[in-house]
Amino acid sequence: MLPLAAGPPFGPEHTMILEQAATALTLARLTSSPAWDRRAHSSVLLDLLHWRYRSRTEARLRAEALGLPTTGHRLVPVVVDHPGAPSADGVALTDHLASELLSSGVKALVGDLAEGRSGLLLALARASAWQPVVERIARELRAAFGPDVVVAVGPGVTELGQVTRSFREAEEVADAIGPASRDRPFHVASDIGLPELLYSxxxxxxxxxxxxxxxxxxxxxxxxxxxxxxxxxxxxxxxxxxxxxxxxxxxxxxxxxxxxxxxxxxxxxxxxxxxxxxxxxxxxxxxxxxxxxxxxxx
Known part of the structure; x- marks a missing residue:
């Protein structure tokens, strides 16, 4: 029996890609379960928020395994605060939001960041405006879950590695929006004035x-x-x-x-x-x- 020819060394990058492939296959098998789907999305969003990835390749593979295109798109992080918000017809806010985005054809990761705080990462065409999409989302959520829902938006970015900073800015905006400032469908950093700063x-x-x-x-x-x-x-x-x-x-x-x-x-x-x-x-x-x-x- 002839000996097998020696191939290139099997390094950490190859291990990572195999792990991500296994993860993608596992997630594909779980897509029929909304609970597992939200859990997977939440995991990726939290890892992006705190940047727990070893490389941008790993981050891209995990996001794309969940159906989020990361190249050739504008990535828009959104933070939704809904402390104590009741469910709409028995559906939690995050599940409601995921369903609405799916039916409208908007590619996004949707998950929970903390108690009473959800996050989504939109993937939009670079030439399209993000404001109409976010405003539609915000108005739908406020109509279904009440006017106390706060929608905060971070700057749109074109690289997945830039999402962490943008997500953190969206969180800072959300933290600054008190009851007296909830007259807009959504909020960005330029909306933060003295009352919002002091509230934060x-x-x-x-x-x-x-x-x-x-x-x-x-x-x-x-x-x-x-x-x-x-x-x-x-x-x-x-x-x-x-x-x-x-x-x-x-x-x-x-x-x-x-x-x-x-x-x-x-x-x-x-x-x-x-x-x-x-x-x-x-x-x-x-x-x-x-x-x-x-x-x-x-």
């Missing part, structure tokens, strides 16, 4: 201390006396220091409004004629809205 920092002790230092005496005075000086201050700051406009907004005479402003200045030890001090207070008032009811302060 609401658990930071330093922000809580700042609010207490700036507004603590005023909040305590309102709680003890049943007054609404905080509302008076908010109206004055929203009117950019225009007392006449602010007085009209809260339904007070100018004299009564001026008296309230003097009381606020005395309690806070501040000069409301100072633009810098008004700015400090405006930041504090905006931050307070992200921290919860004023009664919780302190």
């Amino acid at each position: 920092l609401r658990d930071d002790v330093r922000l809580q201390k700042y609010v207490e230092q700036q507004l603590g005496r005023l909040v305590q005075h309102d709680a003890r006396h049943g007054s609404d000086l905080l509302d008076t201050l908010r109206a004055y700051l929203d009117a950019a220091g225009n007392k006449s406009i602010a007085a009209k907004h809260v339904g007070l005479s100018r004299q009564a409004f001026y008296q309230r402003l003097h009381t606020i200045e005395r309690l806070l030890g501040t000069d409301l004629e100072s633009g810098a001090q008004r700015t400090q207070l405006h930041v504090a008032v905006t931050a307070l809205e992200s921290l919860g009811p004023p009664a919780e302060l302190g």
Whole structure:
């Protein structure tokens, strides 16, 4: 019997490709089970989010094994927050979303990133606009699961290796969208203003201390006396220091409004004629809205 000719060395890359082929075959056998399908998609999305791959080839093989084209497409990461969202007709949000995308012919990975947070990675033609696709998805989810669903979008990329950074940006956007900012179907980084920034920092002790230092005496005075000086201050700051406009907004005479402003200045030890001090207070008032009811302060 003739000896077999020696072939090229069998290296780690070959092992990886065989492993991915086995994974693809296994997944193909499981496609009839939605639960296993979502679990597989979630695994790939989480590995992309935290980049747990040994190479881009491995990432590409795993994504393509689940039907996501990765070359010649624009990849758009989307994060969907739905804490406490009820199921729609007994179907969980992630399964509902996967079904909608499948019926519309949109190629995507759809899975769970954490409790109350789903992720999807869309593969769209490079020449097509992603906004109409995402807006349709967002409106469908908000109609089925309620207006508290938050849809955040990261920058579209053309390389799978760029998805991690884009996904993390989408998560940062989602973290910044509080109840007062949910008036849009979806959100991107450019939507993040001061209220959203402060909402994303609401658990930071330093922000809580700042609010207490700036507004603590005023909040305590309102709680003890049943007054609404905080509302008076908010109206004055929203009117950019225009007392006449602010007085009209809260339904007070100018004299009564001026008296309230003097009381606020005395309690806070501040000069409301100072633009810098008004700015400090405006930041504090905006931050307070992200921290919860004023009664919780302190």
